[in-house]
Amino acid sequence: MSKAYTGxxxxxxxxxxLALTTDMVEEARKIHDTTPLATAGLGRVLTGAGLMGLLLKxxxxxxxxxxxxxxxxxxxxxxxxxxxxVKGYIANPDVDLPLNEHGKLDVGGSLGIGELTVIKDLGxxxxxxxxxxxxxxxxxxxxxxxxxxxxxQNTAISLGVKVDTDYSVLAAGGLFIQMLPNFKDEAVDALExxxxxxxxxxxxxxxxxxxxxxxxxxxxxxxxxxxxxxQMPEEYMVSGLEYRDIGWECDCSEERLEKxxxxxxxxxxxxxxxxxxxxxxxxxxxxxxxxxDKSHLERILASIM
Numbered sequence: 001m002s003k004a005y006t007g008x009x010x011x012x013x014x015x016x017x018l019a020l021t022t023d024m025v026e027e028a029r030k031i032h033d034t035t036p037l038a039t040a041g042l043g044r045v046l047t048g049a050g051l052m053g054l055l056l057k058x059x060x061x062x063x064x065x066x067x068x069x070x071x072x073x074x075x076x077x078x079x080x081x082x083x084x085x086v087k088g089y090i091a092n093p094d095v096d097l098p099l100n101e102h103g104k105l106d107v108g109g110s111l112g113i114g115e116l117t118v119i120k121d122l123g124x125x126x127x128x129x130x131x132x133x134x135x136x137x138x139x140x141x142x143x144x145x146x147x148x149x150x151x152x153q154n155t156a157i158s159l160g161v162k163v164d165t166d167y168s169v170l171a172a173g174g175l176f177i178q179m180l181p182n183f184k185d186e187a188v189d190a191l192e193x194x195x196x197x198x199x200x201x202x203x204x205x206x207x208x209x210x211x212x213x214x215x216x217x218x219x220x221x222x223x224x225x226x227x228x229x230x231q232m233p234e235e236y237m238v239s240g241l242e243y244r245d246i247g248w249e250c251d252c253s254e255e256r257l258e259k260x261x262x263x264x265x266x267x268x269x270x271x272x273x274x275x276x277x278x279x280x281x282x283x284x285x286x287x288x289x290x291x292x293d294k295s296h297l298e299r300i301l302a303s304i305m
Contacts, residue, residue: 002248004054004084005221007241008180009232013187016238017054017176018225019246020205020217021047024086025161025172027248031287034093036163038073040105042090043161044139045076047174049088050246051157052118052143053080062121067142069114069134072097076111084246087285105163108137116142118150140174147178154179154188156195160202171205175228187236194232204228218243250286257281257290261297262304269304273297 002024008015025043028034034042049065056063062081068074073095078088100106111134120128130150135141140159147155156177164170177191198204208224215223221243229238261269261279272279279292292300 002246003217003221004051004244004246005218005225005241006054006244007225007238009187009236010239011184011187011235012180013183013236014177014179014191016225016229017051017174017244018221018228019047019051019174019176020221020224021050021172021174021246022169022205024050024246024248026169028088029167029169032089032093034090035096036167037097037105037107037110038090038093038095039163039167039169040161041067041073041076041095041107041110041139042078042088042093043169043172044107044159044174045078046086046088046248047159047161047172048139048143048157049078049080050084050086051174051176053082053086054084054244054246056082056120056122058123059083060123064117064119064121065143066117066119067111067114067134067137067139068117069111069137071110071112071114071137073107073110084244085249085251086246087248087250089284107139111137116146118146156191158198158201160200160205162202162206171202171209173201173205175201184236186233190232190236194229198228250283250288252283252286252288254290257283257292258300261292261300266301266305269297269301273301 002021004019006017028042029039059082064079067076074091076090080086095110097106097109114134115131116134117131132146132149135145140157144155144157147153158175162171204224208220212220212223277294281290
């Protein structure tokens with residue numbers, strides 16, 4: 001299941017993006033063969049980036065989020081666009097640590113001390129780049145802090161990934177609530193009360209899926225939205241809802257990898273041709289392999305000489 005449900009409350013105080021990303025995170029787990037801890041970290045970043053991508057205005061807009069720390073996971077990176085297409089990777093898919101003090105997968109410990117960087121390519125001369133220190137490495141708190149510090153927007157973000165005993169993804173998703181410029185103080189109070197009583201997003205997903213056995217992704221998301229916001233005062237209920245696609249898609253190609261080979265320079269390319277006679281390149285996002293034989297490499301070399 002990978003789908004998003006978006007809307008704005010009746011008073012125009014806040015907007016909501018609710019995502020169900022179980023299928024997307026499971027696909028990433030299979031591609032990168034991640035440990036449960038790596039699955040949790042990568043899955044949260046993919047979901048968070050996907051939700052942020054849905055906020056972009058133009059189809060050609062895209063963003064990249066990079067979590068980099070001194071912990072054993074080293075780096076988790078994801079890119080997303082306005083159409084809900086997401087891809088990403090974790091530098092150490094084999095990372096493993098004991099559970100944290102709360103008995104949960106220690107995503108924060110796996111990243112350690114470091115930085116979160118968000119790069120937005122909006123078709124301008126230069127991309128927008130915002131960087132903050134990691135708050136706790138648990139992903140949702142860091143993204144919440146990023147919006148407050150770098151974009152001066154009050155945002156509440158919840159992200160979760162639950163891994164089954166066979167290491168597959170049992171549930172994954174995210175909730176994104178952002179205040180709009182002319183918000184009402186009463187809406188903030190109501191949201192704070194609602195959020196304080198909210199169970200983990202994976203609990204909501206599991207219970208809603210089990211209660212609505214056989215329902216479509218849209219039906220599950222609608223039930224989740226009602227469960228989360230159903231107790232809000234009438235004037236702050238979410239309306240204007242629409243479904244959005246969100247899911248894994250890697251846009252790598254032979255042409256893209258050719259461009260990478262072009263950047264290494266004539267001398268290094270000549271050395272590869274003379275010593276190896278071929279080159280194998282692997283996409284870091286989807287792990288697909290591309291093989292370039294000697295004649296192909298010679299054509300690339302000729303194009304840059």
